[in-house]
Amino acid sequence: MAEERRKRATEAFFGRRHGKRLRPKQDAALTAFLDHALLKLDAPPQDPAGLFAHPVEQVRLEIGFGGGEHLLNEVSRFPATGFIGVEPFVNGMAKLASALDEQGGFPANLRVYNDDATVLLDWLPEASISGIDLLYPDPWPKKKHWKRRFVNCVNLDRFARVLKPGSRFRFASDIDTYVDWTLQHCEAHQAFCWQAESADDWRLAYDGWPGTRYEAKAIREGRTPAYLTFLRV
Template sequence: MAEERRTRSTEAFFGRRHGKRLRPKQDAALAALLDGALIDLGVAAPADVRTLFPGSVENVRLEIGFGGGEHLLSELARHPQSGFIGVEPFVNGMAKLASAVDEAGGTPSNLRIYNDDATELLDWLPEASISGIDLLYPDPWPKKKHWKRRFVNPVNLDRFARVLKPGGRFRFASDIDTYVDWTLLHCDAHPAFTWPAQSADDWREPYEGWPGTRYEAKAIREGRTPAYLTFLRG
């Protein structure tokens, strides 16, 4: 039964798991990252998620679907006092991150990763344990028949609300207008979240320290304007 639930959940929120075959060096870097930083959901979650990290961290943030890891790597360097959990089920994306940390000297002490369905991790984490959640350029599933696969939905917002600390941030970036509108409507309808934007610059300007991503660069080249939304957990 658990495997059936996992299969349905996985099919609901992301697509393929593998791209091109990894080169031996990539494969080795990925194995090292998984061996040293993968979160094991087979054991009980710690009461204090900061203990997932070997060093001392002040808070813990979560990035769901980090792609090639451009933003995650930037935030790791900018906020060494924070712990980061990166979730990416796409093997080639995880391998790209693994290669980057390998070239930089090894897995940062403030990084932990999960390589499967983010909803499983969200259900495992203790309540009010996360300071921020980033969902950046998620798959928009543009066809109406696939909208049920969009990660932003009432059930997942309930999950976000459960694990976020009061005052915690949920950040959502996308270049797809319909998904931006969808997210605004769903967060507005959810009692746990508020959108504190005061002017257009609050969603047109990238987040502080934003490094840009390859997905964003492609969107801009193709004439799509990104939006950067921030919601607060009440």
């Protein structure tokens, strides 16, 4: 049944791909970064660890990394882990490229994909990923647009297929309706179990959490972030 739903689903990308025009230095940094790190979805790999320039012990995925604050922090904290960052928004990818340009190099444990994450998920081998982060995704707050939210039964099937048993799907948002939506969808999915040891767990940021500019804005505007972790059973 899960396989049939995946085959039936043809997702459209909702949202902007371009924002402000890039400055020449940003554009040059982005071009150099993509030449180095962009994944081309040719023949699917038997093991995504082979996608990296140097050996890695496991591979994690971050979908919609925005300006890249969290992704860069994790790449630095876990050099033996390979990270695939997905961001279709050109300006977000450019921010990450500029930050790396300022640091003077591209990490060997980072690859990126600049298109629809569902295509990448379908390309990856079964039980090959050790963690998925979906942090502050577009909430589509109007009820008529909720069907556009990335968390849905079809994409949870995709997550369940690529995640190794015992690995984690982490979701953060400051929008109450999306937090509730995600809890309900994950609790209804037999492959996921919410990891919460106390009533306040959802208020506690993840270990090593660097914060993001979007999160800081949400807090200034009086919205409370929620940090959910689901185990792939």
